[in-house]
Amino acid sequence: MCCARRRPHRGSACAILIRAAWFSRIRSAIGEPPLDGEAPRSGGGGAPASGEDAASHGAIVNDGASHPLSHAARDSSPIEGERGGYQFDVPLLDGDHVTDDAGTGFVHTAPGHGADDFVIWTKHFGQEGIPFTVDAEGKLTNQAPGFEGLEIIQLEGKNLGKDGPANKAVIEALIAAGALLARGQLKHQYPHSWRSKAPLIFRNTPQWFIALDKPFRDGKTLRQIALSEIERVDWGQHRWGAHKDYNRIKGMIEDRPDWLVSRQRAWGVPLAIFVRKSDGALLMDDAVDARIVDAMKQGGADVWWATPAQDFLGNDYKAEDFEKVEDILDVWFDSGSTHAFVLGDRDAPTRASFKNPEGVIYLEGSDQHRGWFHSSLLESCATRGRAPYDAVLTHGFAMDEEGKKMSKSVGNVVEPQKIAQQNGIEILRLLIASAEYGDDLRMGKTIIDQASETYRKLRNTLRYLLGALNGFEESERLPKGEETPLLERWLLHRLYELDGIVRKAYETFQFREAVSAIVEFCNVDLSAFYVDVRKDALYCDAPASVRRRACRSALDEVFSRLTAWLAPILPFTAEETWATRFPSEPSVHLRLFPETPAAWRDDFAGEEMARLREARAVVTGALEVARREKLIGAALEARPLVFVADESLRACLEAIDFAELCITSGINIKAGEAPADAFRLSETPGVAVVIEKAPGVKCARSWKYFDPASADPRYPDITPRDAEAVAAWDARHGAPLDARCGPVHKPGHGALWSFHLGNRVCARSDQQMAGAGRAEIQPARLPRGGGELPLPGNFPDLRSAHGLEPWHQLWPVPRR
């Protein structure tokens, strides 16, 4: 893309390309004969004038000198004496640029005078009879008899840019002739250089064109080839049925006039052609061409100007018989030719020579329909008979928060660099990846803050996964099988579904579909449901428990995919996460998206979990009411009574641990009629919930309420499940239980108490144990970018004693 925007290099291959000579020169205004030196496929002699045609593009010289009164008579010699040559009719034409409410609707036409007049004239008369009254120097020519050599605008000295002598001379001549009816000054803005602000004038001048409607290749015209290539290329219409880019380029190619390729500029790539002075024929001679090509290979495109014509012409032609055309080539031709050196077939370009094994996609802003996409298409269709790309992807433009274009004078410019500095480049990437980039993109505080929050959610999820997977080993892995709980079957099924969505999204460049699917998965499936439910197993189950192993195995697959799927959008975050867990592995960016086994597809688990979650929503709704009524605080304080009318749903609920899903201490599922005041949701008829307080005592470890009579005598204040885990842990570490679970079993034993939760070690102070507070080993404030976890100063032994590994290694990003 960038090459399309760069200034052309003079040494590029473009000058060689155009020697194919499928372009021609138009000089009809001075009645030149058709150029018989042209190749058969050249054309454009009768090119319609239009916005891209000669007269409309003049830059240097004023139209003032080609005042109608100064026109040469069309049917007589242009010069008839000192003040002669001005006796002719000026046609009055019906022009679109003059309306009948602002005037008569008719134009007193001066085709050498300006673009509109040129267009209306050529519509009626072709290019016959249009004089060239101004030369390249900005001076009147001999076709303005009596005023030859006068400057329109002064090009040098202290009055640079001011009126030259021509204007005054013409006015004086009109006065002398008694033909001046009125005079006055009008200030207007239009003809100024957009860049230098210098005044401009129009002039008409001979130009070179590439014909679009002349058959040249298998009897087809350039326009026909380009149009059929537009059908082949994927502008989005094949990928996702979006026709906007296809419509736009197609309309442009259908309607455009011949390609004006010559420019009167001091710099650029020369057309590098000779025209015979006697008849205007283009010199087509392989030996001459070879000399030009060789010289350019040696010295770049500048040699065209630096080398005498005779050196190129050799012994067969005389320099004085030829005009060495010094016009340069339209710079679009340069960028349109980029494929020639990128794809490397410039020596013998043909359709077959085009090397694009992987397919070629052009990516640029949607303004390039008029630019790079366009010129590349025409140039390549002419030289290779095919478009240089197989697909085109466009994007819109960055607007301000209101959707208005950014402008320095309005002061609504949002600079990407600032977002990168203030919020981080990943946020900007995420913002763009989640937007419909084909349309315009609004930039402002709201959307940046939003992307920021989304990023934090993703980062936090990854951070949690790192903690949850700390120490995960292959021996722990539980591949999907008969032992796999429904919850994990469902999670793998979700990964299977996501795999399809994400792959398709990337393949079709619909990045926001990948982002929204991933973000929604993290929020809705992982954070609000799966992880919330599985925290109990993760923290409290014994490491060998099937449930915990299934959970960690599934989370490992989640980790593997999330890091890969996010890598293209959040390259640094994905790498940081990956490297934190696998410091010796190659970069995350060298991975492919992990293959997802088809066996993970589990429609039964998907449907079953959908029903369960619907029923769960009724329970959480009921819990919310109980909470408002101060019956409970945490959900674990409740034991809901769930009335289920539908038998199959009831079986479904009973087949699994529904309390686990609802994160309550037990649950009672009943078939009978629910009390009238039971909680119901209109979306889920047939389910009604009454919240009861959970009986029993609170487990010191898992916080679940349980019947103390069921407790292991060795661990009276924790549930049997927790007792099993603690016993296993202690057996493995060979240390007395109460040394680490002191606060649980022997309050007041010391200043610090530790106990373990799954693979983690937690600690509390006496005060905290006595009071309500509970202090886990807090992740300390670390500089961004991570680092070693420094434990609080009073915990040094704890860490070494228990082999505590830092698991908060991916640090949160401060909210801004």
Place this chain on the structure above:
RNA sequence: AGGCCCGUAGCUCAGUUGGUUAGAGCACACGCUUGAUAAGCGUGGGGUCGACAGUUCAAAUCUGUCCGGGCCUACCA
């Protein structure tokens, strides 16, 4: 002025061949939790689908007009 587009909640987006009460996430408010804590969970409010007119039993969806916005219509890339 013409060509190609865009307009659904405060924001980013879904919304199938027209068919239940227009959805999701974020944001916001309230509550819970304090073992993801610069975190986490729950509940809730919020939309005359840019406006108007038409076609239809039925329109965010089809048609027309208008309003607002963008790109292009450069001897800028």
